[in-house]
Amino acid sequence: MENKKIYITARCPIRTTLELVGGKWKLLIMHQLYGQTLRLNKLKAAIPDISEKMLIQELKVLVQSGLVHRKSYGEVPPRVEYSLTGKGENVKPLIKEMVNFSRKYEEKSRVGG
Amino acid sequence: MENKKIYITARCPIRTTLELVGGKWKLLIMHQLYGQTLRLNKLKAAIPDISEKMLIQELKVLVQSGLVHRKSYGEVPPRVEYSLTGKGENVKPLIKEMVNFSRKYEEKSRVGG
DNA sequence: TAGGGTACTAACCTTTTTGTGGGTATGGAA
């Protein structure tokens, strides 16, 4: 009860992260991109229930944030490849912790914790 | 490029975590509750820009998920204390990683990564 | 000439989330 908590202001690390990767899809997309380069159709197939619009929209903001790299080959029909940037690869430990959290949650739920 | 990625389905750990602590406020609330028991007014003061309705609403679902404990003293005027449950305390490493992520993001942004 | 393939846009709509401004109960203090 002694420790002073930082007050939550407009700019705090939790909010920054929430803005960067919050929402329903961004982390799922980035998770698919981890360690591999994918085109739109592959991503769509890997996340069956995302709509094309959402996928494109979220990729766009991820590119703008510098978390995802977009490489266009300038061909017709278009060929565009998406991959994680260096910054984007930092989501790995975050996702790992999320997986961890849900696992622990479900464990404790089973034993009535 | 070799590693097979798990397909994202309705039930995957990332989504579970997103459902439990996703959204704008839940993690901020839980962060304030870490290591201390707080009443509504204190929470409100610690997160200045949350509306009372949101605070109450989010606390309610956190209680329902078993992440937050609610202790009412049955007094008048009411006195209710909120704290993290065992399950709720598992957010600590998650929040830590979020702080980490935003720090790394901002570092790389500064040096142009 | 028609149709396929790919990444993407735009218009429009529905659902979800968030915010605002009020109200309630109750005992005690003024």
Add this chain to the structure above:
DNA sequence: TTCCATACCCACAAAAAGGTTAGTACCCTA
């Protein structure tokens, strides 16, 4: 009697997020 304090609730409004459908561009192949 009036008002305060506290933890809520409710009706409503606004904003954000998400979804659907229908395009576009352009080269190639049938």
